[in-house]
Amino acid sequence: MNITINNVDNKTLVTLDGRLDTSNADQFQQDIAPLMEGDKPNIDIDCTGMTYTSSQGLRLFLSLQKSVMSRGGKMVMRNMNPQVKEVFDITGFSNIITIL
């Protein structure tokens, strides 16, 4: 899983590329640590290149979402491919995380 983070005009643009599973979840958690700081974050995650997420990934997205909400910010995920979106759908996570 490759992740790039860019701050543009008060918005944090995150790009995900590849699989997110048990083998790289720890690294991903470290990679997103900068997103867990700051007031009123506005995080936009582009999932075009993400090919899969395991439940470890769901937990990390949930944890990030909770952190963002507690700081009065917002987070959206967009451009998920249908296979990744299905993981969010069948677990009910589409009801928790804003997916555009």
Place this chain on the structure above:
Amino acid sequence: MKLDMHGEMILDQYRDNLPVYNKIKDLVLDTLRKCLADNSIMIAGLEGRVKTEKSLTGKLELKGYKYRTIDDITDIVGVRIITFFSDEVDIISALAEKLFDIDWENSVDKRKMLEIDRFGYMSLHYICRLPKSICDDPTAPQMNSIRFELQMRSALQHVWANMQHDTGYKSDVEIPIHYQRSLNRLAGILELADEQFSRIRKEINDYRRNVQSLVASGNFDDVPLNGDTFRSYSQLQPFKHLVDKIATINQAEVYDDSIMPYYHVLLHMGMKTIGDIERLRIKYSDNAYQLALIQLAGTGLDIVAYSVALQNLCIVHILKQGFGEAGLVRMFESLYGPSDYNSTRASRIYQQAQKINIL
């Protein structure tokens, strides 16, 4: 007009005391803010001021003869609490009585001063001192001896007071009688509105309590479906059994999310009472589980949201009613907004439902 010697003496005392006045004002505001927060009381406004030298000079010009020293003037420091509802003024005053030493002799409840056929300024004014429990500084005994005025009024009383003040007249005696009559009519309307707001709020609170007890008693057919009743119902965790069963598919943990987004979906599905949702739950729980089974088995996904239970129940209901993929698309649009993906998802679920014979 120039002040006489007595007035100048009082003005000098004012200048000497100015730092203490500011300290008292800040301490009173801080004390009230903390007390309101501790008691979870929401208010419309809290403001404080120290009377300006110009304003005091004007007062001394008019009636300086009434005061022996500056300490006889009780509104040099003024703090005002504005409540949302008129009946909250009594709650605030009770708190103020606990916090401050009240000079009852000089305090005024203007709400009780009006004749039964008069309308006008309605506000509660307490003249107070800071007790030693709040401020005990032997080097500044004035902090406990100088009095301040605490005004408590509702937002509408505040509106009326400001509007009347804007007319530029200090007392109703000076106002031409037809304007006075107009102002009094307005005061009557605002007083009525204040009462109505309090009454409506009480009725809404009573209604919510009734709904909660009806839901808790299990008389679901007597409970109409609305935002309040659905919230109370959701607190009973009605889909816990189903989601726990779904969680066993992958020995998953359940994340306890809100089912409130499904309120509008249930309305669109024609649910009229909480009893209708209960029937949905009882009738289709097995099918909802079967749907989860075909979706989750073998995926290794070991976390599910609590709302997935209601999500699957709604899907089964829509398919059983014969609304097909189009019905599912409408449900997803209601939840997530329009998107091409909604059709893809509806089509996939429809095929899964065919496989497990729940159409």
